[in-house]
Amino acid sequence: MKKIVSLVMVSMLGGFLSLGSYLIFFDEELIIVEDTSGIPEYTPVNFNKRMAESSMADFTEAANKSVHAVVHVKNMAVTRNPFSSRTGMALQGTGSGVIISPDGYIVTNNHVIQNANKLQVTLNNNQNYMAKVIGSDPKTDIALLKIDAEDLDYLPFGNSNNAQIGEWVLAVGNPFNLTSTVTAGIISAKSRDLGMDANVSSFIQTDAAINPGNSGGALVNIHGELIGINTAITSQTGSYVGYAFAVPSNNARKIVEDILEFGDVQQGILGIRGLQAGKLPAEMEVDVSEGVYVSEVEAGSGAEKAGIKSGDIINQIDNVEIRKFSDLSGYIGSKRPDDVVKVKVLRNGNEKTLNVRLTKYEVYQIKEIGLEVSNATAEELKKSKVENGVKITRGLTPQMQSEQLYGTIITEIDNVPVRNINDVQRILSRRDASDPISVTFVNPNGEKQKYVWR
Incomplete structure (x- = not known):
């Protein structure tokens, strides 16, 4: 395929x-x-x-x-x-x-x-x-x-x-x-x-x-x-x-x-990142071919509060079978923030059903550079050794998707510090569309880099 x-x-x-x-x-x-x-x-x-x-x-x-x-x-x-x-x-x-x-x-x-x-x-x-x-x-x-x-x-x-x-x-x-x-x-x-x-x-x-x-x-x-x-x-x-x-x-x-x-x-999210279980590397020794393998649980999300953990395999939501990630994203896409869904997970060979309250997906798309960002948690900022910034959630173009920048923190845009997505929106709304745009990144290892788009 x-x-x-x-x-x-x-x-x-x-x-x-x-x-x-x-x-x-x-x-x-x-x-x-x-x-x-x-x-x-x-x-x-x-x-x-x-x-x-x-x-x-x-x-x-x-x-x-x-x-x-x-x-x-x-x-x-x-x-x-x-x-x-x-x-x-x-x-x-x-x-x-x-x-x-x-x-x-x-x-x-x-x-x-x-x-x-x-x-x-x-x-x-x-x-x-x-x-x-x-x-x-x-x-x-x-x-x-x-x-x-x-x-x-x-x-x-x-x-x-x-x-x-x-x-x-x-x-x-x-x-x-x-x-x-x-x-x-x-x-x-x-x-x-x-x-x-x-x-x-x-x-x-x-x-x-x-x-x-x-x-x-x-x-x-x-x-x-x-x-x-x-x-x-x-x-x-x-x-x-x-x-x-x-x-x-x-x-x-x-x-x-x-x-x-x-x-x-109004987009609701579980608050997890995952992969199709059947596409995991053999060295991970996951003996399941269908479902969504939870690779990461976002801090403060409904998934974390409900008890979903990294390594869980989601195989059902509200009696809807989840065989691949598009099953999950498609079903959650029909729900709203604060909706409660029943998530069945496989953990160490045992099935658990957890009630997850969806949280609101708050993001801003920086179309000028092809990136989407969300507010960063205190834990994420501390991990990157910065005091302020927003987190990259995904690339909007094939080029930026290939860069795999998820989790990277943006601390400044046009040399102005950003603390949340409202700051990003305000800075970009005031700039002339023909002006270059500079962005300061701090990757998960704490390394700082600055790029300019024209």
């Missing part, structure tokens, strides 16, 4: 919009998210159950319900003629979207709407509306739009945890603004890790035909329930070759609810 993934290119299915910055020695590559009563919960009580009672896979009713709830999304930006004062509109990209409430809330991919000045939504009956962005989450590539309309056809959220490998599904999109199109296939895999960002590494894989322009479209089961938002394909050509991927509906729904209630995404 590793060889296959290395030979293919993961491509997002709409208009790709990217921002970049540059290191001194190399360019950055980017690969390509109040009251919630407006979003109906799962299947309405008046939903027609005839299809569920049928032993035959009949797609007609699900298709009929779906096509009217999938829209075409056109991303436009204002352009200015360099030789005159006249302005115009340029097409940035197109994609699809899914109506999830009768009053006009629409889910799509963040990369479909990124950098848009204007968004136009076209329904399946060719009616056009201007849309506004309610919120988005680039990490999971999910965005929420709103159009001023009523009594719209919509798709109810299904429970993506209940989706089964081999289950028939429909992929519904509106890629060319020629009304919605439907293709059929099966679920090929769940919790599929594409080697991308850890926050979007738990996809539903399907063999339903999906092509560019279907980004943000619906993955629907035969009951007409929305179980995923079509997001990516794996292809060397950029066109469909048999592998397509969708963000699970439970994760998309949680993001939508967070945006409506809190204005941003």
